[in-house]
Every structure is written in C-alpha cells, then in structure tokens.
Amino acid sequence: MSYHANEKGYYGEFGGAFIPEMLYPNTEELRQNYIRIMEEPSFKEEFDQLLQDYVGRPTPLYFAKRLSEKYDTKIYLKREDLCHTGAHKVNNTIGQILMAKKLGKNRIIAETGAGQHGVATATVCALAGIECVVYMGEIDIARQAPNVARMKMLGAEVRPALSGSRTLKDATNEAIRDWINNPVDTHYIIGSVVGPHPYPDMVARFQSVISKEIKNQLLEKEGRENPDYVVACVGGGSNAAGAFYHFLDTPEVGIIAVEAAGKGIDTGESAATSALGKIGIIHGSKTLLMQTNDGQITEPYSISAGLDYPGVGPMHAHLFQSGRAEFISITDDEAMTSGLALCQLEGIIPAIESSHAFAILEQKKFSPSDVVVINLSGRGDKDLQNYIDYFKL
Ligand SMILES: *Cc1c(COP(=O)(O)O)cnc(C)c1O
Numbered sequence: 001m002s003y004h005a006n007e008k009g010y011y012g013e014f015g016g017a018f019i020p021e022m023l024y025p026n027t028e029e030l031r032q033n034y035i036r037i038m039e040e041p042s043f044k045e046e047f048d049q050l051l052q053d054y055v056g057r058p059t060p061l062y063f064a065k066r067l068s069e070k071y072d073t074k075i076y077l078k079r080e081d082l083c084h085t086g087a088h089k090v091n092n093t094i095g096q097i098l099m100a101k102k103l104g105k106n107r108i109i110a111e112t113g114a115g116q117h118g119v120a121t122a123t124v125c126a127l128a129g130i131e132c133v134v135y136m137g138e139i140d141i142a143r144q145a146p147n148v149a150r151m152k153m154l155g156a157e158v159r160p161a162l163s164g165s166r167t168l169k170d171a172t173n174e175a176i177r178d179w180i181n182n183p184v185d186t187h188y189i190i191g192s193v194v195g196p197h198p199y200p201d202m203v204a205r206f207q208s209v210i211s212k213e214i215k216n217q218l219l220e221k222e223g224r225e226n227p228d229y230v231v232a233c234v235g236g237g238s239n240a241a242g243a244f245y246h247f248l249d250t251p252e253v254g255i256i257a258v259e260a261a262g263k264g265i266d267t268g269e270s271a272a273t274s275a276l277g278k279i280g281i282i283h284g285s286k287t288l289l290m291q292t293n294d295g296q297i298t299e300p301y302s303i304s305a306g307l308d309y310p311g312v313g314p315m316h317a318h319l320f321q322s323g324r325a326e327f328i329s330i331t332d333d334e335a336m337t338s339g340l341a342l343c344q345l346e347g348i349i350p351a352i353e354s355s356h357a358f359a360i361l362e363q364k365k366f367s368p369s370d371v372v373v374i375n376l377s378g379r380g381d382k383d384l385q386n387y388i389d390y391f392k393l
Helices: 021-039 041-055 065-071 089-102 116-128 138-143 145-153 168-181 199-207 209-222 238-247 314-322 332-346 352-362 380-391
Strands: 061-063 074-079 107-112 131-137 157-161 186-188 229-233 254-262 278-282 285-289 325-331 371-376
Touching: 021 041, 021 089, 021 168, 021 199, 041 089, 061 209, 065 074, 065 332, 065 352, 074 209, 089 116, 089 186, 089 199, 089 238, 107 116, 107 168, 116 131, 116 145, 131 138, 131 168, 138 145, 138 157, 145 157, 157 168, 168 186, 199 209, 199 238, 199 314, 209 238, 209 371, 229 238, 229 352, 238 254, 238 314, 238 371, 254 314, 254 332, 254 352, 285 314, 314 325, 325 332, 325 352, 332 352, 332 380, 352 371, 352 380
Parallel strands: 074 371, 107 131, 107 186, 131 157, 229 254, 229 371, 254 325
Antiparallel strands: 061 074, 278 285
C-alpha cells in the first residue's frame, strides 16, 4: 500500500481537488509545475541554503535525559521550536515563496486562524520583497492581537473576514475569492497539508526535511536511522506529515498521531477528527471531518489554537483508515499538565499544540530499549497567556 499521494492527489480514497471551476486554472498551473520546480537544482540549492542560514536548520535532535528516566524509555525531541519564528510552519512558507517566484507571481495571499501561519507567511514575503495580504476572521483579529501586530510590522496587510462566524473558515473563503479574481499574479500559500491537490503533497514534501534530518541524526546518535516510534500532534497535519514522511514505508517504525480531545471527545467541545469525523469535503479535499448528520461542519474546540481545526489532511485520514498510524486524543487538561512537566524536567516551554504529543507518555507504555522521537513542533512563547490563565501563574 502507498502512503503517498498519487498523481491525482489521492491517498487511498482521500484527497483530490474539489474546487469551483473558476479556481481550476490556478491549481492546475501549480499541479503541472510543482514537482518539476522542486527538483530543479537551483530551487533545491536556494531552499536548502535558506533553511540553513535563515531558519536555522538542521534543528537539533535532543536526547531528553530526565524525561526518558521518568518514562523509562529513550526519548528524543526534534527541536522545531528552535526554527526562526518559533515553529515548523516556516519550512513550508519558505518553500512556497520560492515556488511563487519560480511561477512568476508577485503577490501572496494567505488565510490564518490564530495568526501563526499568517506570521510565517508575512515573514517570507518580507524576505522576498513580495506583497502580502493575509485574510483573518474579525473575531480572530480581536483575539490574537500580538500576531496581528507581528504581521503588520513585517509589512503584511491583514484583511478582516466579516462574514459567517468571522473565524478561520470565513478567512479561507475570502482568500479563495481573492485567488479566483487574481489568477495570474497571485500565489495562495496554504499553511498545512490540507486544501486541493497539489497542496497536501507539496506541503508534506517541504516539511519532509524534518524526518530526513531525524534519520541522519539518529544514525549518528543511535547507530540506526529508524526510531521505534515517531510521535507528532495533528491539527491540519503538516508537522506530523514532515516528521512521518520518510518513515511511512518502513513498517517497523510505529507512527503515532495525536489529536486534541479538547474538554473530552464526548463533550461536544473537541477537535478529535479521527474519533468523531466522517468522510466529507473541506477546503477542496475529500477527507475526514467533524460534521452534523446533514453534513454541516461542526465548530471544533481545543485550548490550542493550532489544533482547533474540524478536519485533518487527506494523508492523515488515510493513515488512520489504513491503520498505518495509531491515533490518540488528548484533552486540554492532559496537554497542559504534560506541557508544564516538560518545562520543569527539561527547561523547555513547549507550544500547547506540542504539549499534546508529550501527554501520550502518560497513556502509552514504551519499553526501556525503545527509541521514541517526539516532534516538538513549536515553542510556548505565543501561549504564555494561556499558561498563565490555566495555572493561575
Ligand atoms: C500550527 C501549529 C500546529 C498545527 O499545525 P499542523 O499543520 O498540524 O502541524 C502544531 N504545532 C504548532 C507549534 C503550530 O504552530
């Protein structure tokens, strides 16, 4: 069985491109060119150079000694929290800005919920000197003032989405409308392994640098390229896709995807898509998503803004359905407790998204000889207010 996208963008029965006809020329131009461009030596050279000198790659693979002692297994942390801008998202936006330049585009649009992808996009637009418009729901603009300020400082225009619930899905609708109206000069940077083909595959390829580095680093530290388990949190699924990518076809490597259970799977306030989702279409791809019996998308909830998404990318839907990956869901309380434990055991303040991945250590027993790699997708600076409120610091 293949766990990669086929040429139509399908992972098993999931994926594809379910888009309005007016968007077809835009995605088709990208589809016809993305692999060729990514394989050009000049593209690879510029991408690798920027990942090294601008993002700070390779990020360390850190043996977490005290965490390992606590859980009696060998735990390594892949330190995506040390990337420029504080998370893995910039790996993808660097790749896409170079792609946009190769396609002759001189304007970038993006959508953002909590603002993390908006900041990563505004960053690379400043780097490249390209105009940047970020769509963001009016409610989210009010809730995420620091990230709005960051985007403005970086030179981006933040346009409020005023329709519907005035959150992420409305911002996405506005971005798509913009792209339909500006098909020639504009590239749309999607922030996770979601959206119509070729986005999920393109974003997974850009993020796959994470597992490529893990292999090299494990070989050096453990004398073998493959861990026994690789663990990552899943919102849309891009950090997980990057951490899993080069292990997908190696069945000896156990893959663990961690979703947000919010206040509990059965409380109606959750974002545990694999547990609650059914097949449907969201953002132009066929995947698992949380919906009512009439097919209306359910409003998701998680304490972590990055996991607060009602679907998962089609790669993850397929990993779930085929049984290749084990899916575990973690509540707000479990994630917050494990996040604080990581601070005090290792001196690392994780993003709340990443804290979900650490919480599985409380649920799943590994053996002392197991090598477990946990992808530390981002740092917790952005979540300080949440930690303060939760722990009454
Ligand atoms: C955005 C974000 C996520 C969730 O997005 P994925 O596409 O699932 O990786 C996870 N962790 C951090 C730190 C994030 O900023």
